Amino acid sequence: MTDDLVERVRAGNEHAFRILIETHKDTVFRTVYSVLRHQKDAEDATQEVFIKIYTSLPQYKNQGFKTWMTRIAVNHAIDMKRKRDRNKEESHEEQPKETHLGQAEDVEALFFRNERRKLVLQKLDDLPAGYREVVQDYYINEKTHQQIAEEQQIQVKSVEVKLYRARNWMKKHWKEEDFS
Template structure:
């Protein structure tokens, strides 16, 4: 079904686009904040995302506006985070090297992946959410998770296996690259 407000915005109505912003600005901010975890950076990125949405609107093909908008917001936030990481690396390059660049890169990628998983965690069925958060985000061992949940380690292994299957089936790979 074609949303008339989106159609008006696509056809150049600034008023319709302002209404879209009002309707979705909190959601877009939350998506961006979920990746950046910094109020000021998320506010700045939100402004940039709305500009991207405005310029990309003619290419929108009515296949889930919220999903389309989310993809733009999250991808932009990831780009911002990478840009900031590169700037930090440049500053670190000027300092004496204590860690190899590979270690720093792996740490940054792991942190970035954690943020992506966190931003998508609400989509995961509740039965898997706790084990995913414990293992991937809090980096707990199978044994620690089993002790916390008062279950056998094999139960945790099974839950993680099923959670991974669910994630592969429901999450698009390009969202996590």
């Protein structure tokens, strides 16, 4: 049924796209909400995801619409979350330093956050060399899979595999206590 709807949307049938949205809006919303954890942001992201789906339909290869759609939703939500976090960080940096110096809790929190960041960067050195660069690029430098693949002259799938294996390595070798 979904593939039939997709073909009708590709043919320019707007009503078919409305049906497609109605059929999948809850799934997309739950997906983006699970990343963003904010009702209004998730509602906005859901609308944006359907716009991306519509514009990306010509590239869709009829290989599992729900999986394809969910991947678009997850990637968009992660991008929104990064942007939101970056904006919070920038607005935090723009505040005058004197306002923070008088507040012992803020100074202490900033100190511990910087210490944790140093610890994480040190722990990255423990990663096997094949994983270290891709983890650094993806999580620290916030590069996309595509950017990493182009820079390392490898396939995007190879980047995904390296990240997957690096996460498994970290789960196996690192403990939460190591970072507290």
